Amino acid sequence: MSAEATDVPSVSLEIDDIQSGALRPRPSPYVGKFFVLRVDDRRDGRAMLRRLLPAVDGGLAGADPDHDAWASVAVTHQGLRALGVPRDSLDSFPLPFRQGMAARAELIGDVGESDPARWEPPFGTSDVHLVVSALSPDAARLEKALERVRTAYQETSGVEVIWQQDIRQLPTGRTTLGFRDGISHPGIEGSGVLGTNPQEAPLKAGEFILGYPDETGNLPPMPQPDVLGRNGTYLAVRKIHxxxxxxxxxxxxxxxxxxxxxxxxxxxxxxxxxxxxxxxxxxxxxxxxxxxxxxxxxxxxxxxxxxxxxxxxxxxxxxxxxxxxxxxxxxxxxxxxxxxxxxxxxxxxxxxxxxxxxxxxxxxxxxxxxxxxxxxxxxxxxxxxxxxxxxxxxxxxxxxxxxxxxxxxxxxxxxxxxxxxxxxxxxxxGEYCFLPGLRALRWLSELDT
Amino acid sequence: MAAMGGATQSAQPERPGRTDGVAGEFTVFCRIKPGHADELREVLDELMDAMGTGDRAALRQIGTLHDARHVIFDNDTQLLFASVFDGSWDTYIDDFATTVVGERFDRVFSHTEGFPGVKDPNVKEWFVAQQEPALVFVSSYPDLTVKQIWKDQRVNEAFQAVLDSSEFQAALENPANKELLASPAFQKLLDQAAG
Incomplete structure (x- = not known):
């Protein structure tokens, strides 16, 4: 893993405000878990976020990147609505995210066997609100991270885990089709994340994180208010059989x-x-x-x-x-x-x-x-x-x-x-999710609507 | 609210313009800035001259443009840009903006009213606002992309060169090749070779 800061940043990324789930490379070996949560009550949802916050990690790895675990929390557009995010803010997100992955099925080739009508519940329904994931190099550390996550949602009545999936690297270190994966990772200017291809220049931070210029020289479209968008990014999460x-x-x-x-x-x-x-x-x-x-x-x-x-x-x-x-x-x-x-x-x-x-x-x-x-x-x-x-x-x-x-x-x-x-x-x-920065998560958890 | 906000909208923002097979037409009418017609004419002349000297690198770089024309009309007040692209014109607009093609777009359209610049995040919306969809658009080769046409041209040139070679004549007369020559696939090829 090449996650240590050795390049000279030309833009200053607020790396510690960016969730580790965005930029931090996957360890190898790895073990982890995905949860999908439904928020039935906005106040309970925010209370859970407040409890979850201390368990959510920001920034890149410490001195020994292979020896800890981190949890991330991502929110769908429906999830933002369920948490009580105001209408003008909801409307400020880009169209694909507002529509959700299922609505984009034809464009992205989810047709035939992959048609959202045949997806595993709750995907493709309006129940997918939060996607919480944890990733770790080993089971013991994963369990510690999961314990913090469970404590947050188990104490909250208006929030329910409606789907979960264990993941882990196979003993071969390869995918189910038999090939090593996770090899290629782009370099990102100012992040300290080095690309795995030394022949390619790092990409502008705005290709991956909101609030910084991208390869076109523009800022990526920013949802409002600024505190919600900054240091966030988007995830396309997919379960692929x-x-x-x-x-x-x-x-x-x-x-x-x-x-x-x-x-x-x-x-x-x-x-x-x-x-x-x-x-x-x-x-x-x-x-x-x-x-x-x-x-x-x-x-x-x-x-x-x-x-x-x-x-x-x-x-x-x-x-x-x-x-x-x-x-x-x-x-x-x-x-x-x-x-x-x-x-x-x-x-x-x-x-x-x-x-x-x-x-x-x-x-x-x-x-x-x-x-x-x-x-x-x-x-x-x-x-x-x-x-x-x-x-x-x-x-x-x-x-x-x-x-x-x-x-x-x-x-x-x-x-x-x-x-x-x-x-x-x-x-x-699958679903499109927004992965807010840590300040943005706090802002969400403290909404008063 | 439980319903999904945009679930009933189509997946892509609706881009006007007609399509026929793999290609679509893109036609915009822009108001020329007062007094800019002559400057614009100079820019277009330069672009045309560059083409005349065989500089089609920009077209190769695009790879999806079948043809395009710029026309100044209505007493030097309007510019017509009419073009045919594989797929949708906007699929690669961000990509073009980063290349020499983008520079050319900027040089031309900067003489029209309201053009935000090809690198502006709102440039697609600006083009859509100037666009007038064709009422009729037909293609004589609706199944072929520009990339395929280039490949077909290269293949045909190579095929014709083979037909002109004496070695090929000899191979046709060689009894060892009888089976190949009689096969339906090769007969189709020979049918094209006949005239």
Whole structure:
């Protein structure tokens, strides 16, 4: 983890007022929990927030970032209303957040199996008010953080926990699909958070935190009053089920040896299971490279992999983070912080039949602009391919395929084309949340409406 | 209040303008600042000259623009900008603003009334206010994006070059290739090669 302040800030971020859940990188290993709460009484809701405040952490890690736990509290637009936030303030939030994730389903590709009508309750309903999460390197410390959180809501009658989900890193350190994740993290000016790609300049703080200039030179749209917006950010929280058996079956069906299978999977992801990027290791996995945080994200595409013969332009990691690749538009305007965390039991190695278990990830996608970051990435980069010259093609792993899609893998003499792609992921639910700064949380807890 | 505030609104703010297949038209009428018509004409001449010398880098950079025109009319009082984009014109407007394309937009529209600047957060709303949606918009190639057209052009040029090569003639006459030549997919290719 590279969270220590070694760069010279050009803007002064009020880092201790920013919730740790925004900028603090995920530990590895990690264990954690998500709660969804419904606020039935605004006064009780605020009382709970007041009790919760001492348990909510701000800022980055201390001297030893891997040895503590932190809790975060995020609020949906309905949650702000349930807490009694005045109408003019509610109306000052950007449209996507006001509408909520379910209302944006068509735009972001939550269709078919992922349609909000089929989401797991309470997602997509008006009951999702607060999303509280805790993350820790180990179970003992997590329990301490959770105890503080539980104390806050258990003593409050008008607030109810209506959904919870345990998450933890699998013993392999990999996702349910079998790949190391959590590798790429953008650098953020003035925050002390160093990017994991030394070849990319840090992004303006306003790409991630409200109240500071962003990459366009403007301030991100600020909800009012100022005290509520400042040092806040937005989260797209999603529960994504992974169809691990279908993934393995597809790979087996379309290859004729374990080596081919590993290569095809890597071509779809853009990395090998160890995390080694195809652009740096095109022919085989390289565990030493994958395990080395100084090298496993130290690459660009344009100079050595422009055509995508190593990492296809359509591979998952290249679509969602095209770096300097030749694409339509300006990639710097479409970065997010990704914090994927795994839930459910792993499907044992070698098993090709679905065991019916629910497994996947709780994905938290963080940025100051839901529309030109999370939603743009979903609509232009994940669920279309015109930006890389493959109009109509989708992300092989994260795209919502309907069984008819194709995926192009550049190779000589002729490209490989995967046909009749099935979906390997299903959205089980999600919501747009506002992650207020600590002062803003206090302001919310002290509302008098 | 239990109902979701905007749940009944459409996902995207409604952008006017007609679409046909993958492309949409974007037509705006702007009032030219009094006395600015000649300066504007100079800017447009410069842009046109740059195109004349083959400088299409800006168009490549956009990658979604089929065509565009600027017309000064109504006694030097109005500017028409008519264009056709893949998808919606505003999807990439923030992106364009950070490039040379944005500079060009600024140079042109700064001679029109009320233009806030291409980097202004409200520039989309300003354009929408000047926009007049077409009553008719049709495309002869509704399935093709600009990116695909470029690719198709490169493929066809390469294909024609193959047809012109003596090696290809020889391959056609080689009995070893009989099976390939007879396959339906290759027959389709040969059908295009015939004329």
């Amino acid at each position: 992974t169809k691990v058996a279908a993934w393995r079956q597809y790979l087996t069906k379309n290859t004729s040896s374990p080596e081919e299978e590993a290569l095809l999977a890597a071509k779809m992801i853009g990395r090998w299971p160890s995390g080694a990027p195809l652009t740096l290791s095109p022919d085989h996995d390289d565990a030493e490279l994958g395990n080395d945080p100084r090298r496993n994200n130290d690459f660009l595409y344009r100079e050595n992999d422009d055509r995508g013969f190593r990492c296809p332009a359509g591979a998952h990691i290249r679509r969602v983070n095209p770096r300097d690749a030749d694409i339509i538009g300006a990639a710097r305007l479409h970065h997010i912080i990704r914090r994927g965390t795994t839930y459910g039991p792993p499907l044992p190695e070698g098993v090709l039949e679905d065991d019916g278990a629910d497994r996947g990830l709780i994905g938290v996608f963080i940025g100051a602009h839901l529309d030109r970051q999370f939603e743009f990435i979903k609509s232009e980069w994940v669920n279309d391919g015109n930006f890389i010259g493959y109009s109509g093609e989708k992300d092989p792993v994260a795209g919502h395929h309907d069984g008819t899609g194709s995926v192009t893998i550049p190779q000589r003499p002729i490209r490989r084309r995967l046909q009749d792609m099935p979906s390997f992921v299903v959205t089980r639910g």
